[in-house]
Amino acid sequence: MAFWPGVVVATPAHSGVGASLTYRSELSLAPGTLVRVPLGAREVLGVVWECPTEPPEGLTEAKTKPVAGVLDGLPPLNDRWRQLVQFAARYYQRSLGEVALAALPPQLRDLSHEQLARRLKRRAKAGAKTGAPAGEVADGHQLSDEQRQALDALATAQAPVLLFGATGSGKTEVYLQATQRALAAHADAQVLVMVPEINLTPQLEARFRERFEPLCGAGAVVCLHSGMTPAQRLSSWLAAHTGQARIVLGTRMAVLASLPGLRLIVVDEEHDPSYKSQEGARYSARDLAVYRGKVETEALAAHERCQVVLGSATPSLESWHAADQGRYLRLAMPARIGGGALPRLRLVDMNHQPKGAVLAPPLVAAMAERIGRGEQCLVLLNRRGYAPVLACHDCGWKSACPHCSAYRVFHKLDRTLRCHHCGFTERVPRACPDCGNLDIAPVGRGTEQVEEQLAGLLADVKRPDGTPARVARMDADSTRLKGSLEVQLATMHSGEVDVLVGTQMIAKGHDFRRITLVASINADSGLFASDYRAPERLFALLMQAAGRAGRDAAQSAASEMWVQTWYPQHPLFASLKQHDFPAFAVTQLAERLSAGMPPHGHQALLRADARTQQAAQAYLNAAAQAAVGLPHFEDVTLYPAVPLTIQRVANVERAQLLVEAASRGALQRFLSAWQPVLLASRSLPEARGLVRFAVDVDPLVI
Ligand SMILES: [Zn+2]
Ligand SMILES: [Zn+2]
DSSP: OOBOOEEEEOOOTTSOOOSOEEOBBSSOOOTTOEEEEEETTEEEEEEEEEOOSSOOTTOOGGGOOBOOEEOTTSOOOOHHHHHHHHHHHHHTTOOHHHHHHHTSOGGGGTOOHHHHHHHHHHHHHHOOOOSSOSSSSOTTOOOOHHHHHHHHHHHHOSSOEEEEEOTTSOHHHHHHHHHHHHHHHOTTOEEEEEOSOGGGOHHHHHHHHHHHHHHHOTTSEEEEOTTSOHHHHHHHHHHHHTTOOSEEEESGGGGGSOOTTEEEEEEETTTOGGGBOOSSSOOBHHHHHHHHHHHHHHTSOTTOOOEEEEEESSOOHHHHHHHHTTSSEEEEEOSOGGGOOOOEEEEEEGGGSOTTOSSOHHHHHHHHHHHHTTOEEEEEOOOSOSOOOEEETTTOOBOBOTTSSSBOEEETTTTEEEOTTTOOEEEOOSSOTTTOOSOEEETTOOOTTHHHHHHHHTTTOBOTTSOBOOEEEESTTTTOSTTHHHHHHHHHHHTOOSEEEESGGGGSSOOOSSEEEEEESOGGGGTSOSSTTHHHHHHHHHHHHHTTTTOSHHHHTTOEEEEEESOTTOHHHHHHHTTOHHHHHHHHHHHHHHHTOTTSSEEEEEEEEESSHHHHHHHHHHHHHHTTTSTTGGGEEEOOOEEEEEEEETTEEEEEEEEEESSHHHHHHHHHHHHHHHHHHTTSGGGTTEEEEEEEESOSOO
16 A cells, blocks of 8 residues: 655745645655655655645656655654644745754754664663652742732633733742643643743753752753754754653744643743744744644643743733733733832933033943942943934934834935835935934934943042952853853952943843943934834833842842933833833834734735845835735735845845735735745846845834
């Protein structure tokens, strides 16, 4: 008897190959079985998707090749995993094979049969203990009332949980105890814990290991992230797939790991943009986690759930809105453990500071005073790279789009102002259109020299022991070398450094006890940006940074958050002053509603790379033309093509076209209908010079 397995293999997203390729097999192969199959001249890894006993129409034995080998010893990938992958491929408009194979460890493709067998044998011998963790919740982990209430609500919640907890409120302990409960309930239960960047949260990994290795064995906790070697990734993946690992700690890629016993998914800092992939299938790991929880729950007995917990002090407005609608259950933990207060906000009005000052004198004085007392300061630089918006500091004019509730972006290359929403374009005016001031400039400029200036300004400041103050910088450059992050963190913890200067990275997760002053010196670029999500990110960043100050309850009363701004009246600061995220969310969601922006509307971008900007835009506009009359065309709005803010990278010109729809379903159905048109449009004369195109569903930046 012959079988005709349909196998998915890694095909380029737009190769035009259908969902699966048909092969022949003497054996019936369960869906999810990993196989090697011939593809052209090569032999590649594939996943059996279905295994019918009749060949698909038009195929004969002569036209198909036999499966070259089966990776036996590995249990098949289960139905829920395949359902997740299928959903991700369809939703994000990629090929099934691309998503499925990208979710497997790369080394699995290269291992011989014998090598794999050896690894599995070694794993089995090392085998972690399975079964429920012995003993009840260990002593010494006393819960606050808030934590206990959150845990109890979590246990009975019938929807994904949005854990809205202030920085320092003890969310991690809730994750740990929820994990403990999930593992104790089932002998083969597994828990997935996701974090934005694992290198920035070594303390979290340490806490999970410390708590669960004694209970579940040495191999019970594994990590999965892109910083691991291929061998490490394979090892973690195998441990998760075979059920030996009980807890997988990982970054966004971990959402696609094979976890046959999955019972709980935690997404920490759920608002973090790094959960959205920026290449390949541009998926949101947070959104996939919610979908995955639903799929797993559907496969369980009626009273059981695979619970999803999204945790944040500043949730994404998408999640906040979902909770408003009752689709998620919101659990609040507003109090800091130990009763410490959040730092007081001090706004520095830069309109009243000496001209050209990058750091306001009162801020420098406050820092000097704290250094003199042996306390530490954190100076936060808002990451540049927000699309630059032009402003006049004399009258307050900004490069708003006359047709949209968006700011136009300054394109340096051709000195134009372009709206990334509707495409409206004008030359940059010579002077401010409102007051004639010649000095119009991008909002938030002039921070390049901060470190140097700061070192100069603090040169005469002494520490309590009489030695000069020390300033250090921490960013992606200074921490690139392996281990250098740990070294730098240690100098801060030991008190060797008095002032730490850096980007986002220094705002995340670290538990510095002696920081009493946090300063944000160029927040304005997040207030007025063409990207409508910029205020949301700025608020999250400032709240997170504020959370770094006064971790020591004894010092929290005196701790301060300083923000330098030209726009102290901006409503964002009013909410920030009260540490009132709900109030901020209400105003932001109202603005989004009036503009039809997510989560009140739905978006996708069609991006094109080409040898010339003209070609990139021509392809996009041709694709838009060809969309006329497609199913659901009348439910979407297609805007004209615009160049990206950074329009040329490595001699490739980049452009994009925005698609909007009021409903997610309509957008999805339109995109599915559009996909073959996008492929076909590549051969239009207009597309000459096109290098590649890609669809980004639910883009984070437009
Ligand atoms: Zn002006
Ligand atoms: Zn516009």
